[in-house]
Amino acid sequence: MLDGPLADLSDPAELVWSHRVYEGRVWDIRRDRFRFGDHELERDYVDHTGAVAVLARDAEDRVLLINQYRHPIRSRDWELPAGLLDVEGEDPLAAARRELAEEADLVAEDWSELLVFATSPGGSDEVIRVYEARGVSAAPEVFDRTEEEAELLLRWVPLAEVVEAALAGRLRNSILLLAVLAADARG
Secondary structure, three states, X not given: OOOOOOOOOOOOOEXXXXXXXXXXXXXXXXXXXXXXXXXXXXXXXXXXXXXXXXXXXXXXXXXXXXXXXXXXXXXXXXXXXXXXXXXXXXXXXXXXXXXXXXXXOEEEEEEEEEEEEEOOOOOEOOEEEEEEXXXXXEOOOOOOOXXXXXXXXXXXXXXXXXXXHHHOOOOOOHXXXXXXXXXHHHO
């Protein structure tokens, strides 16, 4: 169990009961009672649909960043095109393709999974899949954007510059930080 390659361990506890204690517009709060060892425990957590993000890279090794207002942190942060897995039965890669088109009016020829991570496993079941997209070009359709997305700013930035900004602490978006550092480490 503790030998071999380092990897997270699947260990589903026996669920006694589970119910939604708050229903939100985007995600809910769920309370679970489960058996863990000789005890029963209760935990509240954000019940999230999951999400996808896209690290789009061009032939000049630049990364597409979007700048978007995020109300909970009262800031416009630089991030990757991303979105919720909120279409029932939609394949995550199809969702990533959709998000790149909707947020950046781009399509890509080559797609690969860059990383998968849990955003805050102590308080949320959210898992994000980040795809790397290469061979980008203009989408055949331009999307109408509303609400916060109506003021999106797009910028192509050399990967090395994004990594430097991340390591200098000038960027805070966790998805962006993990994705560019992973992409840089992989070369």
